[in-house]
Amino acid sequence: MELVIAITLGVLTSTGVYLILRARTFSVVLGLTLLSHGVNLFLFSMGRLTTASPAVIGLVEEYTDPLPQALVLTAIVISFSMTAFVVVLALKAAVELRSDHVDGEDPNEDRQ
Amino acid sequence: MNHLMIMPIVIPLLTGAFLLVMYRYNIGRQRSLGIGSCLLLVIFAIWAVLQAGVTDYTLYRLGNWQPPFGIVLVLDRLSATMLLLTALLSLFCVLYASRGSDREGSHFHALMQFQLMGINGAFLTGDLFNLFVFFEVLLIASYALLLHGGGRARSRAGLHYVIINLAGSALFLLALGLLYGLTGTLNMADLARVIANAPESDLPLLKAASLLLMVVFGIKAALLPLLFWLPRAYSAASAPVAALFAIMTKVGFYAMVRVFLVVFGLDEGAPANDTVMAWLWPMALITLALGGIGVLGAASLRTLTAYMVIVSVGILLATLSRNDEQLLAASLFYLLHSTIMTAVFFLLADLIGRYRDDGYDRFSVISPLSHRWVLGSVFLVAAISMASLPPFSGFVSKAWILQSSTPLPDYLWLWGAILISGLLIIAALSRAGSGWFWRPEEHSAAKARAVAKTQRLDYARTATVCVMIAISFSLALFAQPVMDYLEAAARLVYQPSGYVDAVLGDYVRQGGEVSP
Numbered sequence: 001m002e003l004v005i006a007i008t009l010g011v012l013t014s015t016g017v018y019l020i021l022r023a024r025t026f027s028v029v030l031g032l033t034l035l036s037h038g039v040n041l042f043l044f045s046m047g048r049l050t051t052a053s054p055a056v057i058g059l060v061e062e063y064t065d066p067l068p069q070a071l072v073l074t075a076i077v078i079s080f081s082m083t084a085f086v087v088v089l090a091l092k093a094a095v096e097l098r099s100d101h102v103d104g105e106d107p108n109e110d111r112q
Numbered sequence: 113m114n115h116l117m118i119m120p121i122v123i124p125l126l127t128g129a130f131l132l133v134m135y136r137y138n139i140g141r142q143r144s145l146g147i148g149s150c151l152l153l154v155i156f157a158i159w160a161v162l163q164a165g166v167t168d169y170t171l172y173r174l175g176n177w178q179p180p181f182g183i184v185l186v187l188d189r190l191s192a193t194m195l196l197l198t199a200l201l202s203l204f205c206v207l208y209a210s211r212g213s214d215r216e217g218s219h220f221h222a223l224m225q226f227q228l229m230g231i232n233g234a235f236l237t238g239d240l241f242n243l244f245v246f247f248e249v250l251l252i253a254s255y256a257l258l259l260h261g262g263g264r265a266r267s268r269a270g271l272h273y274v275i276i277n278l279a280g281s282a283l284f285l286l287a288l289g290l291l292y293g294l295t296g297t298l299n300m301a302d303l304a305r306v307i308a309n310a311p312e313s314d315l316p317l318l319k320a321a322s323l324l325l326m327v328v329f330g331i332k333a334a335l336l337p338l339l340f341w342l343p344r345a346y347s348a349a350s351a352p353v354a355a356l357f358a359i360m361t362k363v364g365f366y367a368m369v370r371v372f373l374v375v376f377g378l379d380e381g382a383p384a385n386d387t388v389m390a391w392l393w394p395m396a397l398i399t400l401a402l403g404g405i406g407v408l409g410a411a412s413l414r415t416l417t418a419y420m421v422i423v424s425v426g427i428l429l430a431t432l433s434r435n436d437e438q439l440l441a442a443s444l445f446y447l448l449h450s451t452i453m454t455a456v457f458f459l460l461a462d463l464i465g466r467y468r469d470d471g472y473d474r475f476s477v478i479s480p481l482s483h484r485w486v487l488g489s490v491f492l493v494a495a496i497s498m499a500s501l502p503p504f505s506g507f508v509s510k511a512w513i514l515q516s517s518t519p520l521p522d523y524l525w526l527w528g529a530i531l532i533s534g535l536l537i538i539a540a541l542s543r544a545g546s547g548w549f550w551r552p553e554e555h556s557a558a559k560a561r562a563v564a565k566t567q568r569l570d571y572a573r574t575a576t577v578c579v580m581i582a583i584s585f586s587l588a589l590f591a592q593p594v595m596d597y598l599e600a601a602a603r604l605v606y607q608p609s610g611y612v613d614a615v616l617g618d619y620v621r622q623g624g625e626v627s628p
Binding site for chain 1: 241245248252255259263264267268270271272274275278279281282285286288289290292293296298
């Protein structure tokens, strides 16, 4: 399971970083979303990976740490709302600036 | 437990929520609610400063959970000073905005209150994840405030600002996850205790976490490779918003002091900190140099002020990275001075821009200016204070920084950077001032008089700026008690064991058992 989680984390983070470095706002927003998924997964796995042990005391011998789950919940709420905000902002900027480039203008526009 | 302590968070929260619900209130009522809340915040901040002067650490346990469980708010001299600074600054910004800037869009006062809640919370909290949450609160409010009023420039600057801060939040969470995975706690005092006793094998990961945190706070504070969002964002925002943002970079500085000197500082010799400080020192110096060049090259007063913010950040972080108690006290004094004065210049750029016929605050445009004498004298006095000439607070703070850095190694670098950047600021400000106020032959005097007749000087706005400059002057006048207070604050920061004992004392004495 560790390997699966590690590979997933790596793929999510690297695609996220790659997309954030793109020049169009749409791919940047996608990149931010993927990065925040990766971060949430990482935060979740910091409570150590075990199977068949719920985060409730008394149910089983070894219970999982409930705190990372609470942290992830907070992080999900924040990142979800921020994604919604940045989508609206990107749309507003694209309409106002008549360009979906992150700088509001395409630096190579004249050469094309 | 003293419930007054949570008031700096609760008051803006309730005011902001009330203003959101009562969005049909006319602008007059919104203004009076906003100003009233800021006045209350000033009163509570004064109480906090006095309280912190009596008791070193005042705790507030939310939900009465014993630390390290649950969230604890910690009030000491450092956080009390920051609270008072924020409260005063916000009062002036809201007063200035109430003369008309708040009409450009809706919900200005509500957003301002949420912003204040986030800032105050970040100063008070004693829990690292709670710090993240308050950072998000202040960031979300600042996104909306930056875009307040709309327009192409704001959308463009806002996009950069939001994207880099979202990436920063992701890194913050990574660092928190790493720290929690290593230590099993997020309470700052408990973290300090566990990190001090951490096995050697955890050190690389701890270093990684502390460097991640440095990047995060570097984005907030505008440290060198991460500062390019700042000039555009600060010069696009409306004047009162930009003036309030003057405190935002200082939140990053405050977080660095708390986290690196307290959380990572308890360990003998603080090995996790050495890497951070080694990175911070050169980058802060280059930030300072870049700020100086930007000041000289700026095309408008707002951009110039944004680069002065960067200069102040460079000085603060360079002094922080020298890791010295006296120097930290001196840089806290400089923090007070630079926050107030950069805010003054953001407001002044707007004030002067209103009375210029053309060009707003751009230097390249020569245009007649009404009320030349009043605005010119205010600008001159403000420029003297900003350029750190006597008799204002800038002189006291820079002299203190230079004096207390002399016993340290490499102090000449700091001297050179601070003095040269100061010279560049003097040059840029005198060029700006002489271009605007000393070109009578290029104004047609009759035209300027005609403009002056139609446009009366806004006394409330001018008075707000003058009172802020007077605060800078009185900081120099009453420098001794302020310096004593800040020295005590720095001494507490450099005794992290006192912090840990104040928060966790009961818990440790009970042998790690929770009292009912």
